[in-house]
Amino acid sequence: MKSLKKRRRAQVLIAASVALLIAVGLIGYGFRDGINLYRSPTQVSAQAPGADEYFQLGGLVKDGSIVNRDGVAFDFVITDGAAEIPVSYIGRDPRPDLFKEGQGTIAKGYYRGGRFEAESLLAKHDETYMPREVVDTLKESGVYQDPNS
Structure with a gap:
């Protein structure tokens, strides 16, 4: 049971990290010409x-x-x-x-x-x-x- 719980927690953290990186990338892309x-x-x-x-x-x-x-x-x-x-x-x-x-x-x-x-x-x-x-x-x-x- 503990290993399944740890695995789920790791999957959630990885998914959240990937989502955060994508969001930061999209924001940077949107501002590439907007910040002058x-x-x-x-x-x-x-x-x-x-x-x-x-x-x-x-x-x-x-x-x-x-x-x-x-x-x-x-x-x-x-x-x-x-x-x-x-x-x-x-x-x-x-x-x-x-x-x-x-x-x-x-x-x-x-x-x-x-x-x-x-x-x-x-x-x-x-x-x-x-x-x-x-x-x-x-x-x-x-x-x-x-x-x-």
């Missing part, structure tokens, strides 16, 4: 991330920096007032309507060879909105101006 860190141009300039690290770069689109290329591709510069990072948009979607020079934006992609390769862009959705991360970055560098003032 936000960085400002100053942070990227100070310590460049690895070429395979997917992250968000936010700041203002520098005035006079948007250069159109073939199709929906274009280049621009993101700045936080203290540092500037050149960006190449290589995504498939056209430029957002509210994506303009002097406006806040967040680009998602990779930093490779001194240039940020953006796969997607987030632009403000009305005249007064700016992403919280961008506002915090601009306040830290002393460049932020409240649109309501």
Whole structure:
């Protein structure tokens, strides 16, 4: 009797361990693109991330920096007032309507060879909105101006 009880207990522990490993694996797989860190141009300039690290770069689109290329591709510069990072948009979607020079934006992609390769862009959705991360970055560098003032 005791050996049957011990065997059942071992089977239950093994099954629970396998289920836990599968759950952790599925959670990690689900978050592989969902966990992306936000960085400002100053942070990227100070310590460049690895070429395979997917992250968000936010700041203002520098005035006079948007250069159109073939199709929906274009280049621009993101700045936080203290540092500037050149960006190449290589995504498939056209430029957002509210994506303009002097406006806040967040680009998602990779930093490779001194240039940020953006796969997607987030632009403000009305005249007064700016992403919280961008506002915090601009306040830290002393460049932020409240649109309501």
